[in-house]
Amino acid sequence: MKIKQYLTVLIAAVFTLSSCSDFLEPVSESNFDETYVFSNAGDAKKMVMGVYALFTQDSYTSRMSNVWMQNTDVEVQAPSALPDGSRRDVWSLQGGLLTGFGDIKTAWDQNYLAIDRANQCIEGIQKSPEAKTGEMKMLLGESYCLRAYRYFLLINFWGDVPYFRDAANATMQLDVPKTDKNIIYSGMIQDLVNSEADMFFADEFSDGIERMNREFALGMISRLALFRAGYGMTKGGEMKRADEYLNIQTNDSLAVTYTYKGVTKTARTSTEYFQLAKDYAEKLTELKPRQLTDFATVFMNQNKWIKPVNSDILYEVAFGNTNSGGDVGWCVGVPVTGGSYGKTTIQVGFSPTYYFMFDEKDKRRDVTISKVSYTDENTQSTLGVTSLAAGKWNRIFLPAAPGEASSKGTGINWPLMRYSDVLLMLAEAENELNGPTALARNLLKTVRARAFDAADHALQVENYVNSLTDKTAFFDAIVTERALEFGGEGLRKFDLVRWNIYGKKIVETKTALDNMGKAGNNLELENPEVAKYAGYARKLYYQKRSGKIKWYNTFYNPEVIPEMIVDDADLEKAGNENAYATINWTQSLYKKVTDTEGNVTYTTADFTDRCWRGYKDPSGITAVPYLLPINIQTVAASKYLNNEGYGLVLTN
């Protein structure tokens, strides 16, 4: 029967098809294997872009880059009245309470995801047949930089952490104990020392300062070396340098070997790491020297998406305005509450004491600190003394208005390393090694010179620096100068940590706030510590012209008090051309309490009480509980990880 023959053929065909072995090992056209993605520089770059891409996640765009970099003596943001289980507890140094806070877990996870992607790049590029090409070597160097930067973040926020140098695979030990931060620092420095020479300078390729280039690598070596030489929180809850508790002489994983100017050196001690920091900062200043350009322009360029090479910024994180993150000008920057440039939700502020830290002539102050917000692109409004905002970034200068309802995704880049940072690191390292030598002084002068008009140079640059005659005074000046130079850039917190002066600076700031507040309310003026602030502006007076605020005084009380004072809302009304409005300044820094009987008493302002709530030592000596806890989910998954020690305060 014919039909039976057909059937036989059909059955045979079916069995042939089913026995095909590929059937159980199918592949998808959307998936590529490791060999392919590292087979050429174009695809390998796409792999490295995957590491960079994690910079555009919330965990970095706002959290780790700026929102969590508070509260110090510079960047300060007021928390709620009580711990509330959110980022505000990071500000108030009560991060220990946040064991269940998802943002912290996300940040931890994404640091490790970035590290794993970097590890994949390192392994893949090394195995690639194209590994020897210049482009591939650049990518390898970048991968090391990215990995180093992510470990830097992990250590800053969590202290000692698990250390993975290999890309994850199911056969390796997946759960490992914490590794001492100094071992990780040394490892990261060694990687960069080995690979920096293979990288491109910003002017050697088209991607300029938006990829981690050779000048960034050199600067990062110095930065890591200063952290390796400095202090960090130990498990015992104390601030210690590696020299004080580790076997630096015998443990080779704490050593870095490098060759500078033909001499091979090994760094093990703090001093040797200062030398390393100096050598690499110097290397950059010699290989790629440059003039410091106008301070305000540095950041205006960022607002306008201009990225000059061989200028101040060595590397900045590139945020697109497409689907990438980019919270600069949204959570950090000048507040904008309406108009066609969209709206901000500012989460980074400054201590009023920081405002007064600047000399009145220092041009950096009004670039760094904004006393105004914008209700639309043409109209300014004043900010309170405890609501000062970062002035370096302002969305109303964006190349095109992003629209009224826009919020995040401004496309403004975030600076990670500037040339002035390298200069100050070099000065600092030189001072640590040899005291305030001419080299150190000249570097500090270079940085200060651009902060003042030429007319002020004699006093503010020459005299000021020349008066720093001993190592301590010069160190203190470096501490101050870094505050003035980098305000809002989120470097302060961990600088204070590595110098081990975080507690001291908190106490100084709180004391100064109280004393300014007392002075502002004419209290205890007999106390010299209060009296020195007596001239500081109790109120600021201002006028408004076409929506723009014109300040009458900014630092001291005016010699002549304006006669005609009106409400802010009436400033631009006819007849009020000579009128001023006022805003309380130091007067707001102390709290007036009126009880039911009408008796008036004064006490510390809520701002002062709350901001550093987690640090209670009035002497400023004990360690500040600056570390964040490891999320309970991660702890639960691990045999080794827990939140014991490290100064963490787990209950309030």
Place this chain on the structure above:
Amino acid sequence: MMQKHKSRAKGFALFLGMMLMASGLLAQQRNISGTVKDVSGEPIIGASVLVKGTNSGVITNIDGEYNLSVPGSATTLTVRYVGKTPKDVAITGNVIHVVLEDDQKVLDEVVVIGYGTARRRDLTGSVTSIQGKTIAQIPVTGTAQAMAGRMAGVQVTSTDGSPDAEILVRVRGGGSITGDNSPLYIVDGFPASNINDISPSDIQSIDVLKDASSTAIYGSQGANGVVIVTTKQAQGGKTKVSYNGFVQTKRLSKRLEVLDPFEYALLNYEYGALGGEDGIKSYEKTFGVFEDIDLYKYMRAHDWQQDMFGSDVVSQQQNISLTGGTDKTKFSLSSTFNKDGGLMTGNDYTRFTTNFKLDHELYKNLKATFNLRLGDTKVNGSGSSGGLYKIRTTQAVTSPAVKGLSEMIVVDPALMTEDEYEQWQRSNMSLTEQAQQYWKRRNDRTFNFIGGLDWKIIKSLVYRIEGGYEYGFGEVKNYWGENTTNASYVDGKPLVDWTKTNSNKLRLANTLTYMQTFAGDHSINVLAGQELISNTANNTYIYATGYSPDLTPEKIFANLALGGASKDIRSTVSIPNNLLSFFGRAVYNYKERYLLSATFRADGSSRFAPGNQWGYFPSVAAAWRIVEEPFMKNTKDWISNLKLRYSYGEAGNNKIGGGQFQKMYSIQSTKTYGLGDIQNNYWATSNTQLPNKDLRWETSVTQNIGLDFGFFDEKLSGTFELYQNTNKDLLLEIPIVAPGYRTTFRNIGQTTNKGIELSLNSVFAQRKNFSLYGNFNIGFNKSNVDKLADGITLQEYASGWAGTDLKGYYDYQVKVGEPVGLIYGWVNDGYYKTTDFTFDPASNKYTLIQGVPSIGMLGGRIGTRPGTAKFKDLSGPNGEPDGVVNDFDRTVIGRTAPKFLGGFGLNGTVYDFDFTMLFNFVYGNQVYNANKIASAQQYRTSNPNMLAFMRQNNRYTYLNNETGEIVYDLETLAQMNEGANAKEYWSPFSFGNAVAVPMSWAIEDGSFLRFQNLTVGYTVPKMLSNRIGMDQLRVYATVNNLWILTRYTGYDPEVSTAVRGSSTSGLTPGVDYSSYPKSLSWTFGLNLTF
């Protein structure tokens, strides 16, 4: 069982009759004619009339008439019809009328057992079934709902009340811990991911295979039970058209009582006053001054529950089917249109299905079957749960009872946090308007083609080849309006995304069946087969922003080029999921008394790495039909059936995603690096879990003992079963610390399910004008986690309902020695009393007396003072109470596994009326009422309203209503709130705005008894309906969810919210958060047959 609907049975008889005619011998000696009727006098169409002991016979026609030639030697006729007791009648003349009685016996019911069928009497395994005619009795829109409460050991739960709610089906509790516990669905032989696109009116039968001896034939996929859905077969004979339709309307079945405007204002004033001057100012901005608060007594509250769930809902279902054909070619065609409205405006579900079946006999021994099924489902609206920024049902409680002055104020967003600003924006829209900012359309179309050939090679050997292809076209369109957070992150304008998914499923199966009887007493049935299944899918994703708010979402999707400030296009092809299998089954039957069966299946799956691809699944079973034993002869008058069964078998579970064992890279375009101010797409691993090449199946080993019984001629019949089900090598997604991955899959862990099931059917009365039948089923299941990963006896999981606001984060545990579904949290201990404190009037500070446990995690405005919610200090870092309530004091506060569940029903007829009542029940489970937590405190809201029990005379209050001042001194507080005036509840201000505490107070008894359904129908007497050209005309009315007996205080205890972003929601069952409430519905319908 009801028998008003006979179509299935008729079809079967017709089919049988034709087969008989085709192969029968014809000898012409004398003619006998007559009619076959049922007890009510209705003619039976398609009954077979045979000469006893031969295959010679005919079937009755449309009027129940037959005409048969019989040999002269014939003395007896046998008349058979499915659902009726067969009858032998002596040939006493040329005209013989026969009346067949209803057969309540289910013993001869045909059960689908996978690659074949069996008579129920021959089963050795555990199979529970429901027939299409039973389903047809009650109007339901979903096939899974039709199963609820009707099958012992099968739990059917809808996750909530939304029209497209996911229906969870669990057979005997499900064994996997993190794997998917849903059973394998087989629709007409074809594996399906769900049965949502099957219209209940197309169903012939649903058979659920429960023990491994039954499921082992499905090997690697059978461990969680197998639900086999068979759609209505093609029928020959006279062309018959039937129409079934209903319309339905519904309303919210329960409302939660909230504070009235005055209480609401008072609550918010108290909250403000507790915050001091600033707090009062902020109250005044919204509500005016305290002196005027009495005005709120005269205001009418805005009913947000009405706004949110008060949509006018009309649902409908229309089904039309057509059957007919000739001896050799039979067909059936059925189309169903169904629109199910939701309680929320703009939220509905529309489905259109068509099922076409064709049987054709090519040659005497070669038969072809063809089946085409089309499904088209549309879902409008994004419901109540889901995304982070979407609307939540708790808002219907917590939204302001009255708006006060807030409508008139202008705010400065810069002075608000992100949450506050969003809250403010929302406060100016109704909940319905807000919901519409999240516009969503889902459309799924499936086209399923199945063809089969049966070739009877010799009489006892049948070869069947069956092939099928299914295309799936799915698309999801999302639109976010300008007032959504999503829009503010781009340019503040509406944005859209559009995902299109194409999937293909190919199946090819060959089976060879050999049936033979030897020496009269020994019969065997052997099946050998091979099967190949391949699933592939690909999808395209489009994302674009910057559309004008004036455009409707429909317009935008039709003209994507209108906007597109930023665009993103992606495509992916998934890794095919392939399965290659060989299987066999042998059944031996001796004297209809002793039954033995053995099954074996080998599966190769592409989900596992080479070396681990093949799994082998054996099973054996035996049954003893005691009733057939000679020694049972004397009990025949009261024991009509007695059968003992035992089975042992293994089945598997491979429900993990593809590509879990190898590292793969794919191109990514979300959140790219902004180098050069452009989007830089990048390579990254497509794995979210660390690949593990050692993965293999989960295996479940089941032992089952069953007893089938029947008494008094099956007037009472039932089944009793005992089982133990051990699931080994469970695929656990375990958290790991390795960089870059949060989890990996490993084969670790073991669980056991033990249980008892009982189902009973009884015939109370069966007369011409009155019949009454009852059914009852109950299942007890106890699950136990035997083993977790090495060295781990406990794992914690988060339901995630409050995200990271939830204190402790983890609110569920999986513990060795306990069932899954332990809720973990703090134990309420009322509130702090004045006697717990000393008070310093100078500073208004309270100090806890030594020995009273303190608490620091609540973050409320009142801090710790009299009236603050108090929790038990159970433990501490050293395992002892330490005077501080913190993470150490959590314990198991609830268990979500029910002790037993089941259903019962009554149905019957009175003259031309029929009725059905269906109840279902669940007992002994607890529900985690997270809604209650979120609506009895200020949670992520400003100016919140709360549930009515938080009224001032029932909560701890600090407010002096006369002066508007906050009371601090202990004495006055005690007088206001303690002793004789003791309040039931703590102050809601104990908790911060971003603090949610999983606490024992929110754990409620979830037991319920639900009157699920009442249907009353009326069938127009044939005489009348025939006159208007109809065979049958029935009208009916149904009330669904008529009442519920429960102590649960939320909308409905039958709930299990799948929480956003949770891949482990199977481990955190029983959460009630933002579930779409269930409704009470009225249905009016019509069944027509021409």
